[in-house]
Amino acid sequence: MNTNRVMILGASGYVGGELLRLVAHHPGLEVAFACGRGEAGKAVAEVHPHLALAYPDLTITEYDPLNLPEVDLVFAALPHGTTQALAPYLLASGKPFVDLGADFRLDSAEDYATWYGEPHAAPQHLDDFIYGIPELNRDAIKGAKAVATAGCYATAAILTMKPLVDSGLVEAGSIIVNGMSGVSGAGKVPSPKTHFDSVHGSLGAYGLLNHRHTGEMQMALGQDVLFNPHLVPMDRGILVTCTAKSAGEGDPLAALAEAYADEPFIHISETAPATKAVAGTNAVHLSARRCARTGNLLALGAIDNLGKGAAGQMIQCANLMLGLEEGAGLTTAGVWP
């Protein structure tokens, strides 16, 4: 397999660290530049000690969007808003670009303003990006120069509910997504809400009624969604427990099995999924059933927020864009316990 040289923007962050970890074992990618901001000048082994053996000589560097080096693909795992300023340069360079921030995920500048509370700074480039969930948009991603990979909660909720919606099993507007995330979903910089003392031994809801991932869920599912996120005292993982009123008699588990029969990263089971089984992987574990008493639908999905919810999905998209095998570098099995 040819080796493609990649540049990682945000390499000193949590997702950037996960990208570095996955690229270290990828047969078709190698890290040419690992870029950061405040951590520039430090060794990768200092910023990410778990990667010391994989990258003994690599240093985090600054980057200049006006002088992008010769690379085969750019990954960006930067705070929301940052790539709106970078996109014009990256797109002009013609280099394949996989973005993880929310800047180019939504269909319109109006939707972005609704969910992010600020005007979009580069609305002319919204149409240049394909929404990055390969199980939904594989062919479009293959031909894309720029992909905006989905948010972590959104990935879990969309993959869990879309087959049920597409099979006509869901009464429109009745979907409720209860999402539970590990604290790494909030990035590496602690806040009063993510401080150890706030999270340890506690479970709380946040972002009620207006969490920004609701917009992505509604865009992909084509109907209103009530999304209830919760912060869980664990490092990694997202579980979504979704309910909806039933609009048909079909079996929701069969709908999942049929929709994802050929999907290498999706595992369907009668057993309710849990986050630990997907930790460190690109796997999506799904289950669904109908409540015999109420007739309501229940569907569950588990992913690693840093894996399929972030770096894993970015690499899956990059593989498609570069013409590599879709699962290259993503075959890691989980760990247990």
Ligand SMILES: NC(=O)C1=CN([C@@H]2O[C@H](COP(=O)(O)OP(=O)(O)OC[C@H]3O[C@@H](n4cnc5c(N)ncnc54)[C@H](OP(=O)(O)O)[C@@H]3O)[C@@H](O)[C@H]2O)C=CC1
């Ligand atoms: N964590 C998760 O599970 C998921 C995160 N995301 C999204 O991915 C992106 C990255 O998340 P995450 O890795 O958790 O965040 P972190 O806070 O852990 O890392 C942010 C990275 O961006 C760099 N950075 C910060 N501010 C700027 C800036 N103004 N200009 C350039 N670089 C900057 C930091 O560099 P330095 O530290 O050197 O200053 C660091 O490398 C975010 O948009 C996030 O919403 C999406 C899905 C899941």
Ligand SMILES: CC(=O)N[C@@H](CCC(=O)OP(=O)(O)O)C(=O)O
């Ligand atoms: C636990 C936690 O705080 N999770 C983040 C998840 C979103 C995120 O990381 O951003 P993306 O939109 O890029 O996925 C949050 O609720 O804001």
